[in-house]
Amino acid sequence: MTQLLVGLIMIIFLALPPVAKIMESVMIIHMHMQMPMLIIAGFLIAKVFQERFPGFFDKWNRNGLPGIMLFIIIVSFWTLPRTMDEALNEQSMEVFKFISLPLLAGIPLRDSWKRLEKLGRNIVVILFTILFFAMGWLYVDAPVQLCNNYLVIDQIILGWGFLTTAICFVIYLGYVFFVDPSKYE
Amino acid sequence: MIKKNWQTTLASIIVIIFGFSLFFFGTDGFTAYTAEKARVNKLMQDQPKFPNVTFEDSKGREYSISEFENKYVFITFLYTSCTTVCPQLEMNMSQVYKNIPKKYMGKDIAFLSISFDPDRDTPATLEKYRTYFHSDGETWRMARIPNQKELDSLLKAFGVIVIPDKNGTFAHNSAFYLVDNKGTLVDVLDYKKPDEAAKTIINILNKEEGE
Numbered sequence: 414m415t416q417l418l419v420g421l422i423m424i425i426f427l428a429l430p431p432v433a434k435i436m437e438s439v440m441i442i443h444m445h446m447q448m449p450m451l452i453i454a455g456f457l458i459a460k461v462f463q464e465r466f467p468g469f470f471d472k473w474n475r476n477g478l479p480g481i482m483l484f485i486i487i488v489s490f491w492t493l494p495r496t497m498d499e500a501l502n503e504q505s506m507e508v509f510k511f512i513s514l515p516l517l518a519g520i521p522l523r524d525s526w527k528r529l530e531k532l533g534r535n536i537v538v539i540l541f542t543i544l545f546f547a548m549g550w551l552y553v554d555a556p557v558q559l560c561n562n563y564l565v566i567d568q569i570i571l572g573w574g575f576l577t578t579a580i581c582f583v584i585y586l587g588y589v590f591f592v593d594p595s596k597y598e
Numbered sequence: 599m600i601k602k603n604w605q606t607t608l609a610s611i612i613v614i615i616f617g618f619s620l621f622f623f624g625t626d627g628f629t630a631y632t633a634e635k636a637r638v639n640k641l642m643q644d645q646p647k648f649p650n651v652t653f654e655d656s657k658g659r660e661y662s663i664s665e666f667e668n669k670y671v672f673i674t675f676l677y678t679s680c681t682t683v684c685p686q687l688e689m690n691m692s693q694v695y696k697n698i699p700k701k702y703m704g705k706d707i708a709f710l711s712i713s714f715d716p717d718r719d720t721p722a723t724l725e726k727y728r729t730y731f732h733s734d735g736e737t738w739r740m741a742r743i744p745n746q747k748e749l750d751s752l753l754k755a756f757g758v759i760v761i762p763d764k765n766g767t768f769a770h771n772s773a774f775y776l777v778d779n780k781g782t783l784v785d786v787l788d789y790k791k792p793d794e795a796a797k798t799i800i801n802i803l804n805k806e807e808g809e
Binding site (some may be wrong): 472473474475476478479482483486490493494495496498499502557558559560561562563564565 | 603605608609610612613614616617620621625630631632633634635636637759761763769771790
């Protein structure tokens with residue numbers, strides 16, 4: 414119950430016009446803070462849904478594959494330069510952002526993650542590592558302004574945000590593959 | 599342990615279809631991944647009319663778009679204090695200018711650089727600026743739109759987004775705009791490919807002449 418409350422308060426807080434406006438005025442905060450926070454909010458809310466409808470998730474997301482695919486699709490969608498611009502210019506896209514990230518990314522992520530085997534989890538992380546390197550390279554190296562609402566310098570900062578996150582993923586993967594935790598127990 | 603069941607398989611299929619449609623409609627059928635590309639696509643579909651605005655050019659003359667009646671007008675938007683994109687934009691514009699056959703110049707087509715910074719870009723400033731790019735001030739004019747309301751209506755109609763920042767500079771999108779002899783926007787061209795733009799325009803002018 415507490416998780417539901419925290420999640421809902423997070424969404425409401427993020428949706429407050431002044432808060433949303435400030436966060437969206439900086440490109441990297443828009444993509445690497447506001448959007449992940451919306452996913453985390455959904456992640457927290459997920460528990461209530463899982464407890465209310467255990468049958469639904471067991472039936473329709475038994476191996477976690479549909480959920481994790483949905484998560485990947487929604488997250489990739491919001492990394493497109495165009496969707497960021499449209500969220501700022503069109504009210505309906507902004508609403509869709511606030512709905513899709515918690516409900517269609519946060520909730521499925523939580524439900525799917527524990528259903529996925531180790532291999533599945535690693536594949537997901539590898540996939541995002543590749544995606545983030547690609548997006549980082551795109552945003553850092555693009556000779557043109559990709560988003561009409563943001564300056565090129567914002568774009569380069571965001572690119573480095575992607576690259577550093579991708580580097581963190583690589584470190585994590587290195588840990589997973591080369592360190593055997595049982596040795597240290 | 600088999601963890602599959604038909605519902606999960608069906609859910610996977612639904613998710614894939616949903617994802618495909620989301621990206622398909624979100625990018626206009628995988629053609630526009632940036633808002634700028636979407637904007638250009640939409641402009642070329644809508645073909646807006648050039649709004650009624652009053653220019654003041656580098657010679658201090660005032661006129662509206664009807665000054666260019668029966669001519670194609672090749673347009674760029676700039677401000678002279680710009681140190682990044684605009685000089686390159688105008689350089690490329692001068693390259694297009696050079697590539698257009700002389701017989702068309704001033705008769706079938708005119709070049710026009712429009713400043714969106716009317717406060718600083720006075721006729722005197724524009725008069726000086728045009729010489730950097732070998733604009734003659736006649737067949738290639740540089741002008742400002744003194745009335746802010748009119749300027750805004752033009753920027754809006756042609757989807758030019760101008761964001762002022764703190765240092766007196768603007769972030770803005772750039773392109774070549776081609777308005778036909780009836781005052782309708784007919785093409786938006788990549789300003790980084792002046793040779794291609796020139797080719798497109800020469801084709802149009804040749805066709806017009808043939809008719």
